Amino acid sequence: EAGVTQFPSHSVIEKGQTVTLRCDPISGHDNLYWYRRVMGKEIKFLLHFVKESKQDESGMPNNRFLAERTGGTYSTLKVQPAELEDSGVYFCASSPFQGRLGNSPLHFGNGTRLTVT
Amino acid sequence: AQTVTQSQPEMSVQEAETVTLSCTYDTSESDYYLFWYKQPPSRQMILVIRQEAYKQQNATENRFSVNFQKAAKSFSLKISDSQLGDAAMYFCAYPLQYGNKLVFGAGTILRVKS
Numbered sequence: 001e002a003g004v005t006q007f008p009s010h011s012v013i014e015k016g017q018t019v020t021l022r023c024d025p026i027s028g029h030d031n032l033y034w035y036r037r038v039m040g041k042e043i044k045f046l047l048h049f050v051k052e053s054k055q056d057e058s059g060m061p062n063n064r065f066l067a068e069r070t071g072g073t074y075s076t077l078k079v080q081p082a083e084l085e086d087s088g089v090y091f092c093a094s095s096p097f098q099g100r101l102g103n104s105p106l107h108f109g110n111g112t113r114l115t116v117t
Numbered sequence: 118a119q120t121v122t123q124s125q126p127e128m129s130v131q132e133a134e135t136v137t138l139s140c141t142y143d144t145s146e147s148d149y150y151l152f153w154y155k156q157p158p159s160r161q162m163i164l165v166i167r168q169e170a171y172k173q174q175n176a177t178e179n180r181f182s183v184n185f186q187k188a189a190k191s192f193s194l195k196i197s198d199s200q201l202g203d204a205a206m207y208f209c210a211y212p213l214q215y216g217n218k219l220v221f222g223a224g225t226i227l228r229v230k231s
Contacts, residue, residue, distance in 0.1 A: 003161060031217070042121070043208060043221040056217065091162065105152060106219065108162035 002026065004109035006092050012115045018080040021112045025074070025094030031055075032075050033095075033106060034067060038088040046090075049075060061086075082116045089113050119144045121211050123222035130199045131230050137184070138194045138225045140209030146170075150212055151185070151192045152219070157205040165207070168192060196227075204229045 005024040013019050025032045034046040046065070047057040051072035060067070064083070069075040079086050089111045097104035120143045130136035142151065149170045156162040168176045168185050175183050180200075184193045196203055209222040 009159075033217075035219075035221075037221075037224075040126075040223065042223050043210075043219075045218040045220075048217050059218075105164045105167065108154075108156075110159065110161045111156075 004092055004094050004107050006090075006109035006112050008112060009110060010113045010115075012117065013082055014117055015084055016081045018078065019082055019114060021077045021079075021090050021092075021114070023075045023077070023092030023109060025092070026096075026107055029094035029096045029107070030072070031095040031097070032069060033093040034075070034077055035091040035093065036088050037091065037111075038085070043091065046077075079114070082114075084116050087114055087116045119146075119211055119213060119220050121209050121220050121222040123207075123209055123225050125225045126223070127226045127228070129228045129230060130196070130203075132201060133198055135195060135197045136199055136227065138196075138207050138209075138227065140192045140194070140222055142190050142192060142209070142211050142220075144190070144211065146214050149214060151183075152210040152212070153181070153183070153192075153194045154208045154210055154221075155203075155205045156208065157202075162208070166194065199229050201229050201231060203227060 007022045032049040035043050037043040045059040048055045049069045066078045091111045093106035093108045095104050122141045151168045153165040154162050155165045166178045180197045182195045206224045208224045210219045
């Protein structure tokens, strides 16, 4: 089966511009997650979709970040306007199971490296 | 709050030798899981090994094993017979019991020398 796919792999934008990251989860996986790693720091949870619904968006940094998952398939994460501190690697992950993550480890994509200059 | 700490930003190992990556965590839960994930350069992050806290036996997956010390809240990863393909960033992670979130450590870069 195809894995989790993220596009683009790299993006370099200027402060104030808009960027949209895309994630295609494994087919049939209802659960989709976004995580972010700022350079040298921990990977941090951003939000969790179950199908097209946002189950938990407690990790979203601020209202410059907008995540969508129309139709419950692929997801987009838009940053508008981008700031310098948004630079980092954005990971998407998916899972077929609801419930405790220990029972169903996540399948991650390669990540999108975002650089805001 | 649950936290995960990886105190080694970078480690090096000679090919065919053994290396241990450290991880400590903090939780008030009694039943939980712990993970080690591996991310090779420019490739996807994959699960290396999983430990269930209620199991006293340390998990093992081929050349990868853990030393799980529940009382000390320590969860180290041992890689035996290191290979060039083991070079990667390794993340220790803890899934929250509620909320479907993983809490990660800052990661350890492992370099393998030939």
